[in-house]
Amino acid sequence: MKTAEEKRNYNRAYLAKRRANRTPEQKEADRAYQRAYRAQRKQREDKVLERFQHNNNIDEVREIMARREKKAKANRANVARWQRENKTKHNAKQIRWSKKHPDYHPNYLETLDLTDETISDKKRLQAWGVQVRKRDENRCYYHSSECSSLIDAHHIIPKEWKSKSSLHNFAAMKFSLDNGMCLCRKHHIAVHKEMKLWMRE
Numbered sequence: 001m002k003t004a005e006e007k008r009n010y011n012r013a014y015l016a017k018r019r020a021n022r023t024p025e026q027k028e029a030d031r032a033y034q035r036a037y038r039a040q041r042k043q044r045e046d047k048v049l050e051r052f053q054h055n056n057n058i059d060e061v062r063e064i065m066a067r068r069e070k071k072a073k074a075n076r077a078n079v080a081r082w083q084r085e086n087k088t089k090h091n092a093k094q095i096r097w098s099k100k101h102p103d104y105h106p107n108y109l110e111t112l113d114l115t116d117e118t119i120s121d122k123k124r125l126q127a128w129g130v131q132v133r134k135r136d137e138n139r140c141y142y143h144s145s146e147c148s149s150l151i152d153a154h155h156i157i158p159k160e161w162k163s164k165s166s167l168h169n170f171a172a173m174k175f176s177l178d179n180g181m182c183l184c185r186k187h188h189i190a191v192h193k194e195m196k197l198w199m200r201e
């Protein structure tokens with residue numbers, strides 16, 4: 001039986017061979033399909049931006065979103081590279097820290113105050129996930145035979161949403177336990193796909 005890496009290599013070689021053996025008509029058809037796909041994708045993005053924008057400058061909103069995505073991608077790459085280069089050093093640092101703090105309790109996230117703004121957002125989101133899973137007894141909301149074993153904490157109202165209206169305080173809902181529910185990894189991915197489709201419509 002082939003491993004996952006062998007399957008990926010086989011698929012890459014098959015697609016490369018298929019691309020190399022295309023006729024000029026097939027190449028032109030592929031390029032036309034890509035152009036149509038990009039135009040359709042841009043049209044969907046414009047609709048979403050028009051729905052959720054709070055000013056009239058769509059190009060500025062699109063530029064801000066692209067800049068944020070580029071920055072987040074660079075940060076993820078930097079963190080991954082640092083972890084690879086300093087794995088042994090980081091583990092030794094954690095061991096030294098645990099020896100200096102013998103009273104540290106690993107389950108402190110279960111009692112962390114989510115309204116304390118002096119704590120970083122990253123730490124509060126970790127605590128929010130732990131507390132939501134503990135409240136729902138680590139069970140998926142759908143609780144069916146199709147559920148996977150991994151359990152995630154899901155924001156009912158997405159934490160990325162922002163509003164300038166005083167009627168919708170999405171920032172406060174980010175750390176609210178009432179805005180959380182447990183979903184298995186399979187249903188969690190399915191729910192996010194449905195939300196993306198809804199936003200595109």
